Amino acid sequence: MIDGAIVDIAVTDGVISSITGARDPKADAASSAHSIDAQHNLLIPGLVDLHTHLRQPGKEGAETVLTGSQAAVLGGFTAVSAMANTSPVADTAGVVEQVARLGREAGLCDVFPIGAVTVGLEGKALAELSAMAQSQAGVRVFSDDGHCVHDPLIMRRALEYVKAFGGVIAQHAQEPRLTEGAQMNEGVVSSRLGLTGWPAAAEEAIIARDILLAQHVQSRLHICHLTTKGGVELVRWAKAQGINVTAEVTPHHLLLTDESANGYDAVFKVNPPLRTNEDVLALRAGLADGTIDIVATDHAPHSSDSKECEWDVAAFGMLGLETALSVVAEAMISTGKMDWATLVTRMSSAPALIGGYTDHGTIAVGSRANLAIIDTEALWEVDRNRQASKSKNTPFHGRTLPVKVMHTIFNGTHVVSNGELTGMKYE
């Protein structure tokens, strides 16, 4: 079902070969080598994640490109973007090509490496951005995510430099001095819990600065994981000026608030931190009206050792791939803030456009068959012990969420069927 109409889609050699009005399902089954009857479900282009931590190379105990790909397709994604904060850091052509190769070997979805902006994510010297762009990985998105490119001159240079090959700098906006030792959103809850505060201004100051820099050098800026009402206002202003800025929000920042920290359970510790309900409402409004262009998961697997400890020493980050669609549906569709067509834009076609992932985000004759089929009526309970990710740090464990991913098709290969991995892969 697309836009309420029941259609038949034929796929030949990984490419959509026809889209027609529904015929007799029995005839389909007879004429086709492999068919899926999904007339009661919704067909959408495969989801695209612009912000994914796959942890390989270096932290294979938390996640690998393979397990991350499995989590991705179970969540309806057909493309993910592997963040650069691996060990070694993805700051050379060699590392990004290695990650891309691991993605091809997994064969479940496209794995697009993101390159580091600076050498070793240290914020001091530009990494070889052009070499990464010209590598077989064809990197176009660069980010020091986990760290802010805080030196204004380095940020300016990076924004300028990537213009030569149509790149974009994805900024992790966090002013370092204002967030020394910071543990959670600074406000009423942090003051009561005695956890060091992370002011909204520390995020917004960098967003404001980088918007002005992007305007000045006429380049493309992408703001990672926006979390504050003030940040939404800044991006809204920038867009009104015609500045080339895009922004993302994570599913968890659309649903959870800093009150989650009340029990000191470090599964709720994340960078940037969960904010207030007022911020959540502003993020939802921004996503609905397009100020925020996309949803990105910031899928951040961590081993249990890094989470089963004091809040202060726990790692930042949450799983996202397997719950993203459901969480966004809960925050945006169930609340009546957004329709399905807009959700698909925010989670598939818009991120594909920002990343330059031309094989994703559309359902049309001649385009690659990267598709998901979802049951919009289903409810399911999140179980951290029944996920494909190697890690268990989902903040939604035990929560009942709407919408289930039934099938995922990657380049015509049926990689998820009835919510389970089929074992097939695209070669």
Place this chain on the structure above:
Amino acid sequence: MRHLLSIDDLSLDQVHVLLDTAKELAHVTSGPNKKLPTLRGKTIVNLFFEDSTRTRLSFEAAAKKLSADVINFTAKGSSVSKGESLKDTAQTIEALGADLMVVRHHASGAPRILANSGWIQSQIVNAGDGTAGHPSQALLDAFTIAKRAHSGSYDFNGLNVAIVGDILHSRVARSNVSLLTKMGASVTLVAPATLMPLGAESWGARISYSLDEVISDSDVVMMLRVQSERMKNSFFPSEREYARDYGLGTSRLPQMKPEAIIMHPGPMNRGLEISGAAADSAASVVLDQVRNGVHMRMSILYTLLGGSLASVSTQSGEGGAK
């Protein structure tokens, strides 16, 4: 009551039971028989991840007066990056045979994590966690205030309490605001704005940046320790300026009500937040706090480990522990 993690978890009735029990235990152990057999056979572990000789000695004295066995464990640095994890340490200590752990930790929330994680079954008493809370200190402070400034009454309506100093980094301030306002007192926090947490206005206390505006109305002036290293992070420009604006100096003493008391959780920085004259004045109840601390901690251990007030008291009408 299984654990004592935070004042916020306590009902007013539970607070009254703890205060009554402390009073009875103080009375019973004031005679020739200084030790009670009540907790014989129980093992209490003082699990201290942060130096605090005073609090540890106070809990140790309390446990021994109730005939419990005491094991002291001091571990510095507990993060996964610096050796043994909190989980491993706690499970190891429990395997030694602990019934109750008195936990002091530099990380806010660590005692609550130990109580709720399911790693161990021991009962937990929070002996100070990060900048979050120090419930036994607040209880002993309330006990001291009731005795010295309020003729034994637990109804603190009409009582004005000023808490002065480094509120931002103070677990004592947080627990005291929670407890004293619960008991009816009007609490005013006094600090330079750099040492006042954003959001503190939600705690139910008034906020002031001027000690001089507050001091003359206060029945209780509670001074907090200010660490001079805060100066390095630009919380205030110099010790001299801090002492002049927020210290309880000799010149401020005459502004106090004649019957007002001076409190300090210790250790004191004489000459910084409190002058020698103030610390040694008749208004100072600092040593009373230390004495009452032992009785309050006896009450906490006694109540949590299943002691009943009726068994030590021949006069109290209150029921057993809740």
